[in-house]
Amino acid sequence: MEGLKKDVIRHVVSSLGSDYASKSAYNYYNALALAVRDRLIDNWIKTQRSYYDEKAKRVYYLSLEYLPGKSLMNNLHCLGIYETARKAMSDLGFSLEDLAEQEWDAGLGNGGLGRLASCFLDSMATLGIPGYGYGIRYDYGIFHQVIEDGKQVEQADNWMRVGNPWAYERGQHLFPVRFFGEVKNWTDEYGRLRHTWTAGDTVLAMPCDMLVPGWDNHHVINMRLWSARSDVEFDLDFFNTGNYLGAVEEKIFDEKISKVLYPSDQIEEGRELRLKQQYFFVTATIQDILRRFRKKHQDMTELPQSVAIQLNDTHPAIAIAELMRILLDEDLLDWEVAWDICVSTFAYTNHTILPEALETWPVSLLERMLPRHMQIIYEINARFLREVERVARSEDCGQLCHRDLDHLKQRVSLIQERPIKSVRMAHLAIIGSHSVNGVAALHTELLKARVFDDFQRLYPQKINNKTNGVTPRRWLWSANQPLSRLIASHIGTGFVRNLDELTQLEPLAADPAFREAWRAAKLENKQRLQAYIKRKLMRELHTEHLFDVHIKRIHEYKRQVLNLLHVVTAYNRLRHGQAADFTPRTVFFGGKAAPSYFMAKRIIHAINAVAATVNADSRVNDKLQVVYLPNYCVSQAERVIPATELSEQISTAGMEASGTGNMKFALNGALTIGTWDGATIEMAQAIGPELLFIFGMREDELVSLRQHGYNPMLYYHGDEELREALDMLRSDAFSPGQHGLFAPLVDNLLHGGDRFFVLADYRQYLGAQQDVGRLYLDQEEWTRRSILNAARMGFFSSDRAISQYAREIWDVAPMAGLQNGKGA
Ligand code: AZC
Known part of the structure; x- marks a missing residue:
């Protein structure tokens, strides 16, 4: 630790040209990063040489x-010097977490x-x-x-x-x-x-x-x-x-x-x-x-x-x-x-x-x-x-x-x-x-x-x-220390390199004490998110709410609008006093729209408009809240995913090539509400479909619906709640004084052919959401499923994916001496 401290101070002075006594977080972050890079470069050179040799x-x-x-936290963890760095920086008067925030x-x-x-x-x-x-x-x-x-x-x-x-x-x-x-x-x-x-x-x-x-x-x-x-x-x-x-x-x-x-x-x-x-x-x-x-x-x-x-x-x-x-x-x-x-x-x-x-x-x-x-x-x-x-x-x-x-x-x-x-x-x-x-x-x-x-x-x-697969280093170990430490205390740290080892958690799903500890880790992550949202958006989250999260690029095929229709319907039921058994939840949206994509931008606007109305309505806002997370990005995902309980993967069947967010959520113990699409299908097969909330029409059913003539108006006329929600969106219920602001969204569904079958899946989606709410009331069963979800995610490691590419496409072998972990 003393070595690292010395290096940091040296970099503050000689690389950054600053006085080490002026305690600038920016300088100390940079100096720490440089000290970490110093520790990587020797191995980088050795690695490159070994390829030639x-x-x-x-x-x-x-x-x-x-x-x-x-890069900072991930690199510290990979080098195994996270704790050392935490102590060293604390000696120098900084919290490592705060320093990490300096990085863009x-x-x-x-x-x-x-x-x-x-x-x-x-x-x-x-x-x-x-x-x-x-x-x-x-x-x-x-x-x-x-x-x-x-x-x-x-x-x-x-x-x-x-x-x-x-x-x-x-x-x-x-x-x-x-x-x-x-x-x-x-x-x-x-x-x-x-x-x-x-x-x-x-x-x-x-x-x-x-x-x-x-x-x-x-x-x-x-x-x-x-x-x-x-x-x-x-x-x-x-x-x-x-x-x-x-x-x-x-x-x-x-x-x-x-x-x-x-x-x-x-x-x-x-x-x-x-x-x-x-x-x-x-x-x-x-x-x-x-x-x-x-x-x-x-x-x-x-x-x-x-x-x-x-x-x-x-x-x-x-x-x-x-x-x-x-x-x-x-x-x-x-x-x-x-x-x-x-x-x-x-x-x-x-x-x-x-x-x-x-x-x-x-x-x-x-x-x-x-x-x-x-x-x-x-x-x-x-x-x-x-x-x-x-x-x-x-x-x-x-x-x-x-x-x-x-x-x-x-x-x-x-x-x-x-x-x-x-x-x-x-x-x-x-x-x-x-x-x-x-x-x-x-x-x-x-x-x-x-x-x-x-x-x-x-x-x-x-x-x-x-x-596809995702790296467990960033998406579990580094992003979710509370859960990782709990897992490691039962099965060791081998899962970070070999994600299949998570199956050892399966028997623990039946252990009430373990379930309690699992819930405690989730709560810690929810509280962290709460503090973050308070700092950034000046909003108070209710951590006892179900955290329901939909974060990804905004695109019609990803169907943020379907989620929004559920929110509006839940709002209406609460307003009308028809939801005595409603499970309190906070629905989070986040994602960027391509600047030239008109419809996606209008969807963002609609989400924020609905959020403003719902959050301001004291009749409902202790039970239903909507949060738009601005500037969704990798580091934000690292905060939000560990705190998530329900993962929204609701694309039109056949349209999402794979999805990788779906994997990150389940790995962190979120349950998935999702369509039979992309890699969510394989996740359901690995985990057991009954442990997810699968709904909606399948790809071949949509093909035949399209062939036989899909008429969204039939759904509009045939479903009172859907009609009410769409009519509200079209009117100025969420856009006071701006009548017709969201009409393009609604017209696209009703008269534009609803290319992504939002209306066709609406009723089933509502049913699945009802199942979610009901299950959440049974925290023991919810937690059991959460543990089993994470335990069965081994296949979705990017290590497995890359091993397959290496064997089946590239014909490349791992470097000798590195296969089993420790390098030369
Ligand atoms: C995305 C897919 O939409 C997503 O389903 C997949 O998980 C991801 O690639 C990784 O394979 N596609 C893109 O981001 N962009 C393009 C041009 O396809």
């Missing part, structure tokens, strides 16, 4: 998004996809897999959400303003990134046509490394994030012509590339700068991967034996064309050889079946910005369509493909003709990869049967499932 096959995880959240969330992602990437890096580090995360170091992460007059207002997330003590910026290792320009043809010595791309503009990519430690194993992997740097300061011409300001302007323009994360989530914006970001990220990453590979290899055909590249969604899919370009134009390989290398190296994960999220880029834009890549994509397509023809005519594809060859070719082509001629990035990713995976069993089945059915027929081996 053992000629390990490396995994590169390419993701435009990461959501690491805060690294919000370099939108939601589930980005958080999954961060959980995966944690698992690779813990399992000893030679992995690297690659991404972009956005200067501005996901926007900061404030609620003003009930509405979402976006503010810039200037997370780097106060510096980032965790990152190593490596200004000496810059990689050139080229755009635009032209392609020249030439003939090589064997008479083959060759191509050279001479680019117009160049910018530079600077690596910023953030260290990702494994759990208690000395294995530290790297998350390398690229930051755009201009090359104009090296361009003497500018200075010679005296155009200093012109040069500076161009520099600023170049560095725009990594300025800001696109805040759209499952809606593609298709903006030119976004494509620039994607290519900027991809080319720098591929250059770095090949630089490392070439240190030990000359023969490019050995690449797939040494390197596995996982594409996190299609955002980095242009990497396929980029690697082809390098192999063809720089290494001068033949097409077939290059293509084999690509396909064997790449694998692609799909995260959504929503059609509006499937990326396409206009051919005209690609031709201008990346002319050589567009040529390559055309060539990939031509060869692929010939192959389709061959397979379709062959026996093994059967009549199915053959009958309608032209249509089949149009459907699978990389190029879509309408509404504008564009490249379908998902098709590029599928064709250029040896593995395409979905993220939960149902999602993968839907990929095979619907979204990519043609590809499933053409390549029946390619599409596979890897159900």
